[in-house]
Amino acid sequence: MTTDFTCSRCNKSNDPLGSPPLGGELGHQIQQQICQSCWAEWVQQQVLFINHYALQPADPEDRKKLREAMKEFLGLTPAANQ
Numbered sequence: 608m609t610t611d612f613t614c615s616r617c618n619k620s621n622d623p624l625g626s627p628p629l630g631g632e633l634g635h636q637i638q639q640q641i642c643q644s645c646w647a648e649w650v651q652q653q654v655l656f657i658n659h660y661a662l663q664p665a666d667p668e669d670r671k672k673l674r675e676a677m678k679e680f681l682g683l684t685p686a687a688n689q
């Protein structure tokens with residue numbers, strides 16, 4: 608594992624994600640900035656979020672809401688806005 612990785616969310620040198628967790632630029636950005644443990648936190652949070660708002664992952668509008676919540680949770684800059 609590289610030692611010069613610092614997670615932009617927790618500021619720790621945790622293990623980075625081995626591959627982009629999502630497709631597209633956003634997945635790439637997450638891989639560059641977010642560590643495995645912060646991503647794991649989001650994966651758990653995501654389940655709560657989907658249940659709380661009764662989101663349908665098949666619905667584009669709901670996917671958009673989920674993506675916004677994820678960016679906020681992970682503290683991503685709005686650069687990869689897709």
Ligand SMILES: [Zn+2]
Pocket residue numbers: 614615616617618619621641642643644645646
């Ligand atoms: Zn982190």
